[in-house]
Amino acid sequence: MRTKLIFGNWKMNKLTSEAREFALQSVEFKKYADEHGVQIGVAPTFTSLSVVKEVNPSLTVAAQNCHFEEKGAFTGEISIPMLLDLHIDWVIIGHSERRTYFGETNETCNKKIKALFAHDMTPIYCCGETLEQFENGLTKEVIKEQINVGLADLYKEHVKNMVIAYEPIWSIGTGKNASKEIAQDICSYIRDLVKEMYGDASETVRILYGGSVKPENVRAYLSEKDVDGALVGGASLKVDSFKQLIENIVD
Numbered sequence: 001m002r003t004k005l006i007f008g009n010w011k012m013n014k015l016t017s018e019a020r021e022f023a024l025q026s027v028e029f030k031k032y033a034d035e036h037g038v039q040i041g042v043a044p045t046f047t048s049l050s051v052v053k054e055v056n057p058s059l060t061v062a063a064q065n066c067h068f069e070e071k072g073a074f075t076g077e078i079s080i081p082m083l084l085d086l087h088i089d090w091v092i093i094g095h096s097e098r099r100t101y102f103g104e105t106n107e108t109c110n111k112k113i114k115a116l117f118a119h120d121m122t123p124i125y126c127c128g129e130t131l132e133q134f135e136n137g138l139t140k141e142v143i144k145e146q147i148n149v150g151l152a153d154l155y156k157e158h159v160k161n162m163v164i165a166y167e168p169i170w171s172i173g174t175g176k177n178a179s180k181e182i183a184q185d186i187c188s189y190i191r192d193l194v195k196e197m198y199g200d201a202s203e204t205v206r207i208l209y210g211g212s213v214k215p216e217n218v219r220a221y222l223s224e225k226d227v228d229g230a231l232v233g234g235a236s237l238k239v240d241s242f243k244q245l246i247e248n249i250v251d
């Protein structure tokens with residue numbers, strides 16, 4: 001049985017004061033989520049990681065990126081030991097915005113995932129196709145490459161506890177969400193790819209759908225067999241909307 005996971009990706013939003021306020025209010029709905037067997041987490045900007053973790057240590061808190069080297073001449077980057085120093089042990093890897101605007105590749109994602117596993121941390125590895133690739137029927141080809149390269153040469157013991165997020169780029173922040181059938185089809189395809197690479201780790205790896213997930217549609221996605229949760233941008237920013245995401249998926 002895979003625990004449902006609702007993860008908020010705050011992107012480049014929220015001042016530390018706003019992040020603190022959210023974290024304060026999250027104490028209550030985190031308890032509600034626990035009571036209903038739902039894991040919840042947020043990925044604030046680097047500047048707000050410690051305040052969120054300090055105010056609500058029980059919340060799963062992820063960084064939105066990291067570097068694969070431990071230290072050195074990489075101006076502007078944040079290393080894994082620096083995150084661990086703040087008690088942050090989850091990181092989003094390969095979000096499409098990082099791939100599109102900051103040159104992230106499947107190969108650099110793989111290096112980062114290996115570095116995270118070397119420190120017993122949990123990656124949320126994002127994959128997904130562009131609108132053009134979707135329209136040309138290339139989705140599975142693109143996903144296969146992202147999974148095969150991004151998850152190459154790992155230990156099965158690590159893979160079984162990681163999280164993968166399928167986020168079609170054409171659905172991110174556009175309000176044009178993929179149908180639940182598409183989400184299921186691709187999440188199940190990802191599970192099959194993980195099975196080919198790491199056997200029964202595919203049974204416990206959690207696969208999320210992301211892209212215009214809102215309180216109104218979250219339940220439909222999570223009712224699908226291979227969709228274990230959601231990675232949510234816009235609808236995770238406000239406390240009320242985050243709370244509704246949880247309320248709408250519990251029975």
Ligand code: PGA
Pocket residue numbers: 009167171172173174175210211212213231232233234235
């Ligand atoms: P969105 O973003 O929910 O605003 O579409 C999702 C994401 O980028 O993770």
